[in-house]
Amino acid sequence: MLKIYNTMSQSIEEFKSLHAGEVNMYVCGPTVYNYFHIGNARVFLVFDTIRKYLEYSGYKVKFAQNVTDIDDKIIKKAASEGVLWSAIAEKYTTAYLEDLAKLNVTPADINPKATEEIPAMLALIQNLMDKGIAYVSKNGVYYDVTKFEGYGKLSHQKMDELVEGARVEVDEEKKNPLDFALWKFSKPGEPSWEAPWGAGRPGWHIECSAMSGKHLGATFDIHGGGADLVFPHHENERAQSEAANGVTFVNYWMHVGYLNIRGEKMSKSKGNFAFIRDILNDYMQDKENTANVIRLFILSAHYRGPLDFSNDNMDSVRNGYREIYYTAQRLAQVKAKPAASFVGRDFIKEFKEAMDEDFNTSKAIACVYDCAAAAKTELGKKNIESFVLLGKTMLEMCAVLKITPVLKTIDAQITELAKQIDLLRKEKQYEKADILKKQAAETGYMLEFTAAGTFAIKELK
RNA sequence: GGCGGUGUAGCCAAGUGGUAAGGCACGGGUCUGCAAAACCCUCAUCCAUCGGUUCGAUUCCGAUCGCCGCCUCCA
Structure with a gap:
């Protein structure tokens, strides 16, 4: 209700x-x-x-x-x-x-x-x-x-x-x-x-x-x-x-x-006036995800209370958003079907309860984070199907809050690099592998070699 | 003066009459050939202060202090 x-x-x-x-x-x-x-x-x-x-x-x-x-x-x-x-x-x-x-x-x-x-x-x-x-x-x-x-x-x-x-x-x-x-x-x-x-x-x-x-x-x-x-x-x-x-x-x-802004009412005379247009353009290199960070920042506090805009506060939110963004990227690179159910918390139910209470977005966002953390735990345990289910649940909540991560298509070059590195690692040619890893990093990707597989993750900058 | 909001860990921020969500940062650890901006764990005996009600209050009541705002066609 x-x-x-x-x-x-x-x-x-x-x-x-x-x-x-x-x-x-x-x-x-x-x-x-x-x-x-x-x-x-x-x-x-x-x-x-x-x-x-x-x-x-x-x-x-x-x-x-x-x-x-x-x-x-x-x-x-x-x-x-x-x-x-x-x-x-x-x-x-x-x-x-x-x-x-x-x-x-x-x-x-x-x-x-x-x-x-x-x-x-x-x-x-x-x-x-x-x-x-x-x-x-x-x-x-x-x-x-x-x-x-x-x-x-x-x-x-x-x-x-x-x-x-x-x-x-x-x-x-x-x-x-x-x-x-x-x-x-x-x-x-x-x-x-x-x-x-x-x-x-x-x-x-x-x-x-x-x-x-x-x-x-x-x-x-x-x-x-x-x-x-x-x-x-x-x-x-x-x-x-x-x-x-x-x-x-x-x-x-x-x-x-x-x-x-930094604890003061914004006014041109104080020089702390911030147009959204400038923030969208200047805050991050990753323009596609800037809007999500801004929205997550805005929704991090209850709508009726005061909210303080500052670079530090934005950075804090952006660092948190990475967790969601990276989870979404890993999810996109996994081919498994979702598990039928997850024994544990009912994140969607908690999410709705939070939002039903005068749109408590702060609490709702906590559900998103908890769900992301649970998803990653499953991934770490190689429970891929549970990971997929929880990842999708996380994205459902993101969709309601309109903070769905915008993913890049991973181009063939990166996929090829990942394959080569994997091969070199198996052959223990680590020096050569490191050179290729560095190459990947230069394109903005970090490659994760995990027990659950290799992931190419576009960094959020 | 009137009205409204707000004071919770280093920072941001929820919340409840029975003893504090979540995020960032810090610290420790794990995975790994190494590594990561990866993963895990830890992190408030305490919620501005002082009283009151109560078996018990951060949560209710009263007072005090602090901060912010509206009462000027500023969202």
């Missing part, structure tokens, strides 16, 4: 989908004004893994993730580079999709762009206007938070306390300091869309309400994002949607903890 921590109730709840066997989920996507960084990547990878696990558990998942392609930051960036805002949005939307693909993140079923969903937003704003919840001011259309009874319930803040702590400049045009823009009137030269109240662009929160409602329904199962979105973004989305539709917006709110 799957359990999920719900930010709304601040407790772990049994998961019950709205429609039997189906899960509708929405995760806040990027504002495309730059490449995305390792912190964004954490959110994307966590929810990709959750989605995958839901599917593995038998759910049909409908996954929507927006692309915010109009926003102040985009306009600002465009101005500083002297290009059209749309050029910035297009460039970084493309980059976003490329980087996601390199991380093996499955594309969302629906990738709505803000600029393509303006009509749905206008309809929602009109709905709020009709209900007397929104009002027009000099600068735009605003949401009157005093009209929504449950305001603050998601972030567990009281309105007066929010006001006290507010560091925002008081906007005289707003009725209440907490009121937020649904529609911002454009200034000359700014991008704008026609609207009944005046030309402008959408406020930050409205797109998610409009798009999730349109594609997933007024009520849907899971809404996720980074922890910093709880307030104000998700609080405001909820206020908009529930006030407009009169029904519960989201059943399970999920938030991913912060990713720090």
Whole structure:
């Protein structure tokens, strides 16, 4: 039975989908004004893994993730580079999709762009206007938070306390300091869309309400994002949607903890800003397996807790990943059939139990390691069929976590070298054998001569 | 000030009312002609501190201290 921590109730709840066997989920996507960084990547990878696990558990998942392609930051960036805002949005939307693909993140079923969903937003704003919840001011259309009874319930803040702590400049045009823009009137030269109240662009929160409602329904199962979105973004989305539709917006709110770099929040001024694109390119020589190491690193801690990114921590994970990677390579070079059963632990069962407990990937990964170790023990005992069974079990778990090692085809040259070395060893011509071994090493392979056979292992670098 | 998170071995990191998963590193060993970034084993009398509840707490409650974050359209 799957359990999920719900930010709304601040407790772990049994998961019950709205429609039997189906899960509708929405995760806040990027504002495309730059490449995305390792912190964004954490959110994307966590929810990709959750989605995958839901599917593995038998759910049909409908996954929507927006692309915010109009926003102040985009306009600002465009101005500083002297290009059209749309050029910035297009460039970084493309980059976003490329980087996601390199991380093996499955594309969302629906990738709505803000600029393509303006009509749905206008309809929602009109709905709020009709209900007397929104009002027009000099600068735009605003949401009157005093009209929504449950305001603050998601972030567990009281309105007066929010006001006290507010560091925002008081906007005289707003009725209440907490009121937020649904529609911002454009200034000359700014991008704008026609609207009944005046030309402008959408406020930050409205797109998610409009798009999730349109594609997933007024009520849907899971809404996720980074922890910093709880307030104000998700609080405001909820206020908009529930006030407009009169029904519960989201059943399970999920938030991913912060990713720090060497213990500090990442920021450009501190020079500890890491784009995922750069990590993918620079971290290892083995590009095909870099995404797996990154994902394993991200999943090594529970998704709700903080996670510290550093080279040392990555290296530690990479060294651990080798165990899985090498086991997979040996498995691929063994021709035996799997044993019918393994007397011992039921790794898959343990794995599922871990994941069912609010996606405890840390514990799930421990199952993968234990299984790999058990497989190697069998190999050492020359129980090849048991090794194959356990190796396959390990790969099943890897597939769910999406860390399946990417193997190289071993070219004929290496196979030939291995044969020759084996021959030379039998003839005790060790000096010649060593020369050939060195040759193999130069191509990135190490050759293992074990009781269970000879393996050519591509090193992970 | 309000709210939230967090403090577990050298490092990363799970977890439980009955005495601590897993990974990395270290150390020892095994296989091997030698060797490996291979394999095996070892590695927290203890879970920030101080109280309380309990037969028993790292796990529950209270307090204290430390670190991080949100309350500024930052995931």
